[in-house]
Amino acid sequence: MRLPPPDHTLSPTTGCTRAHWEAAADALLAAVEPYATGDRALYHLPGPRQSWSGRLSDGLEGYARTLLLAAFRRDETALGRYAEGLAAGVAGVWPRIEDRGQPLVEAASIALALRLTRPLLWDRLDDTARGRAAEWLADALTAEPWPCNWELFPVTVGGFLQEIGHEPDAARKAVDHGLARIEDWYVGGGWYTDGDGRKFDYYNGWAMHLYPVLHAWLADDPRLLDLYGGRLERHLGDYARLFGADGAPLRQGRSLTYRFATAAPLWLGALTGRTPLTPGETRRLASGALRYFLDRGAVDGRGLLTLGWHGPDESVLQGYSGPASPYWASKGFLGLLLPPDHPVWTAPEEPGPAERADALTSIDAPNWLLQSTRSDGLVRLHNHGSEDVRYDPYYTRLAYSTVTAPATSYDNSVIVGDDPGRTGIEPLGVGDGWAASRHTTASGVRVTSLVLAHGAAEVRAHLVTGAVPGTPVRVTGWAAPDGISAELLPAVGLVDPAQAVDPAGSGGPGDGAGLVGVTGDGDTLFVALARLTGAPDPGPLERLVSVRADATGELAVDWRQGPRLRARLDGHGVEVHVRE
Structure with missing residues (x-):
């Protein structure tokens, strides 16, 4: 991956600026484009294995997770390609959203991307495509999720459907139900378990905090933002300590192939103003995680994220891990929603806790x-x-x-x-x-x-x-x-x-x-x-x-x-x- 020369004046440790994040996003999007089907509805990425959901679901996963990256990048050309794929996908290509099925996960990424880029993508679709897309997404409102962070996928879909006025009562019910469900798993101090039991891991950051806080922020709901943003702020006080001085996250928990998705809650705190971290510390930790993986073989010779930690590594995978699974790393680019003149991009890097x-x-x-x-x-x-x-x-x-x-x-x-x-x-x-x-x-x-x-x-x-x-x-x-x-x-x-x-x-x-x-x-x-x-x-x-x-x-x-x-x-x- 070719990145701009390091800027050690603004970023003395990582050398990374907003330009480096933009270049990384552009390179990842360009690398997956050859693997799109002719109608752009599926992205069949190469890999040694499929997830237990099968090839069609894996292709949808490739579309949805890279769409999320295009949404954070706000690249109108790329979003135009994804608009074509959306119209084709909801015309009968994509599998239906059913109980505890992988399409429910991907529907959340699609809905979030549409909500973030509504003037650039959704509003430019014709009425037929919009109607079919809304109907396809609406199945997520009643599909049964697994009792864990999956409860937040109907919340994310419901937030978008409420905004566009599609089945608003059902959408509101799905949002309320999912948000009430995660209260069972909030244990205080900014920490959730990922469902029943004592599963504490990075899902706190890239799911349990990410979806409720983004929903509250996009809905411009002060009450919800105060509740979920306050929890995020407390969480980040601990979370910042999970990164080594070399940028490495702790190697603990499942779904570690999402790699620099660990940066998502750091950016989210800056985006919503609910963080105990300074702008320079936020960027240093996030950029450190990005550089840690890019410098250690996370991207192969084709420019694709591999299934693994540094390079390919079966030991960090689960049964649901397919060729496109690593692209939940797209969440790590959430910081691109912040404007170029935001302090998180303009302040000099500051050392993280481990330094x-x-x-x-x-x-x-x-x-x-x-x-x-x-x-x-x-x-x-x-x-x-x-x-x-x-x-x-x-x-x-x-x-x-x-x-x-x-x-x-x-x-x-x-x-x-x-x-x-x-x-x-x-x-x-x-x-x-x-x-x-x-x-x-x-x-x-x-x-x-x-x-x-x-x-x-x-x-x-x-x-x-x-x-x-x-x-x-x-x-x-x-x-x-x-x-x-x-x-x-x-x-x-x-x-x-x-x-x-x-x-x-x-x-x-x-x-x-x-x-x-x-x-x-x-x-x-x-x-x-x-x-x-x-x-x-x-x-x-x-x-x-x-x-x-x-x-x-x-x-x-x-x-x-x-x-x-x-x-x-x-x-x-x-x-x-x-x-x-």
């Missing part, structure tokens, strides 16, 4: 502890509260970062016997430099976990309750890429596998990594020191912290340049106190 200082940030809703270090710009997420409805390595590992990916050997896990899955996570709280949770294995063993962090160092403690004496336990740490150092040292109840008395007892899931131990009579405590760092000379980990445990399982943790703590894990929960 300013070492920080430990506790986030109550998902029960997360964020740990960032200025020396290497890394952000680490200690997860003691997020999980999918099934075991998923992108949700249920103990930790994630901006430089690592979950490994097949169960990194960042505690493995009791042959049961590595951590499901049914019960949050036990977060505080100043700590986070804790509990889970019960399939065999009924209860594991209470606590992490304490300072600088780049971590103390990880696990109390195992209810296991048969002699049950093997493995504690694993970070799986680091080249150039990054990962350490895991035994502190209490653990040894290196090479030093295990019973080598056979060190096998099982994750064999070949981590530390091992065995349970005794009654509750057994296991403690390890861990560190993930990109610093060139971090010094010995064991000199940064000392850990002692007494017979009751109480821990004394002394950071060399930090607080002296007392921690206790038992059957009732976890307590952490500063020692005098």
Whole structure:
């Protein structure tokens, strides 16, 4: 992808200005154009797989998601092509919108694009095309969504149909229903779960906040904008801390192939004036995410976004991921709705949180502890509260970062016997430099976990309750890429596998990594020191912290340049106190 020369005066870190975002949008739109059908109603992008919805739905997805990019770009020539495709699509080419079907998702992108560009696209269609399009979209008002962020797709379609006066009562009902539905999943502090349970991930930003806030803004509804904009503003205070100094988002959760869609809520805050971030910080974080992926192979030799993270990567895909799925990255170009003279484009870049200082940030809703270090710009997420409805390595590992990916050997896990899955996570709280949770294995063993962090160092403690004496336990740490150092040292109840008395007892899931131990009579405590760092000379980990445990399982943790703590894990929960 050819971009303008970097402007390190206006953007000293990323070099990106509005011109770079425009050029990237233009290049992405040009690259997909050869894959449009003759009537421009479908975009059949090449790829090694189809989604479970099939080829026709995938072609609609290609149309809808790239239309959204054209809408943010407000390119009249491109929008003219999409107008042709719209007229053909609603004349019988596109699949119908049905219960829990992928066309419902794409209808939301189409409706949002039409609402954003009404004078440039919708108003230029003839009456026949407008009537057919409105009828096709209207099926979204009554189609049953999956009980998650999908509830907002009828809201987005309904907002547009209300505006044009098509089935206004049904449209209003769909909007009201969807907005009421997400109230069940708002847990405070600017955070939603993505449906029932404890699924905390980027869907907060690119769906749960995006659609209600945009609807309120487009409807010019002060009451709704105050409600949803206020939530967005609180969310962004945490969200800005999820980006590393190199621009990388945390590699956690599903649908990660949307890549720089992570920039969407940053721009949304600036667009609506509901953000705690300065204009320069907003652009720095958003442009950092764009450059991070473009510089690491997200676009192939044909100029197409691939299914993956950097380049192609099957590990981040879901069954619904098809060749056009990555183009939800279009949401990352939301900032182009802001005029060129807006401060978010004219203010000099300012450093993001990971560049300013070492920080430990506790986030109550998902029960997360964020740990960032200025020396290497890394952000680490200690997860003691997020999980999918099934075991998923992108949700249920103990930790994630901006430089690592979950490994097949169960990194960042505690493995009791042959049961590595951590499901049914019960949050036990977060505080100043700590986070804790509990889970019960399939065999009924209860594991209470606590992490304490300072600088780049971590103390990880696990109390195992209810296991048969002699049950093997493995504690694993970070799986680091080249150039990054990962350490895991035994502190209490653990040894290196090479030093295990019973080598056979060190096998099982994750064999070949981590530390091992065995349970005794009654509750057994296991403690390890861990560190993930990109610093060139971090010094010995064991000199940064000392850990002692007494017979009751109480821990004394002394950071060399930090607080002296007392921690206790038992059957009732976890307590952490500063020692005098």
